[in-house]
Amino acid sequence: MVIPAPNLTLNKGRIPTSETENSRLKIGVLALQGAFLEHANVLRKLGVIPVEVRLPEDLTDLDGLIIPGGESTTIGKLATQFGLIEPLRRFIDGGRVVWGTCAGLIFLAKDIGATHSGGHVVPTRIPVVDIIVDRNAFGRQVDSFEADLRLLLATDETPFRAVFIRAPLIEAVGAGVEILATLDDGTIVAARQDNLLVTAFHPELTDDIRFHQYFLVEKQVEHSFE
Numbered sequence: 608m609v610i611p612a613p614n615l616t617l618n619k620g621r622i623p624t625s626e627t628e629n630s631r632l633k634i635g636v637l638a639l640q641g642a643f644l645e646h647a648n649v650l651r652k653l654g655v656i657p658v659e660v661r662l663p664e665d666l667t668d669l670d671g672l673i674i675p676g677g678e679s680t681t682i683g684k685l686a687t688q689f690g691l692i693e694p695l696r697r698f699i700d701g702g703r704v705v706w707g708t709c710a711g712l713i714f715l716a717k718d719i720g721a722t723h724s725g726g727h728v729v730p731t732r733i734p735v736v737d738i739i740v741d742r743n744a745f746g747r748q749v750d751s752f753e754a755d756l757r758l759l760l761a762t763d764e765t766p767f768r769a770v771f772i773r774a775p776l777i778e779a780v781g782a783g784v785e786i787l788a789t790l791d792d793g794t795i796v797a798a799r800q801d802n803l804l805v806t807a808f809h810p811e812l813t814d815d816i817r818f819h820q821y822f823l824v825e826k827q828v829e830h831s832f833e
């Protein structure tokens with residue numbers, strides 16, 4: 608594990624997304640619980656046709672999947688009941704892009720530090736992203752807040768106004784994990800490992816579409832070679 612360096616370089620040069628390219632994408636949103644409708648709305652704004660995923664067969668033919676924020680224990684329980692855990696694991700192993708926001712980040716994290724703040728129940732997860740997470744690090748629902756983030760993924764340096772709701776933070780990342788955004792004090796709140804993107808906040812609750820664009824870019828590049 609690597610503790611973040613205080614100064615990070617901007618990752619410039621990502622290509623912008625276009626709506627025409629987006630319209631060829633089929634992106635799923637795990638629709639068991641939480642803020643899935645909001646993600647679907649942003650995808651529609653970007654020209655993507657979103658697919659609500661509740662059953663294993665809903666994953667067929669998807670280019671990628673968003674696991675929304677909500678409550679990770681509930682999402683884990685429902686994913687188990689709906690027989691989604693193994694199909695989701697195969698989806699991820701197959702290299703499809705998957706983005707976990709907030710509870711979705713907890714769902715994908717290798718280590719959620721069960722002894723840290725956040726209660727006693729360790730939710731069922733698919734622990735694939737090499738990060739150590741402090742679940743509910745920022746306190747309870749009433750401690751929800753907004754903050755300007757330093758983005759390391761954008762071609763500009765405009766801060767990203769982010770909404771944190773009973774949010775986790777990323778304490779440390781493994782060698783294969785790229786840090787994408789931090790709070791002013793260096794706290795890591797967004798990261799990427801190969802085909803997997805995780806954010807501790809809720810980009811679908813603001814008008815800033817940069818994280819959704821970033822998520823879609825990878826798929827566009829693939830399609831443009833078809």
Ligand code: GLN
Nearest residue numbers: 676677678679709710773
């Ligand atoms: N802290 C919540 C959990 O453990 C996640 C909160 C959120 O997704 N906004 O599931």
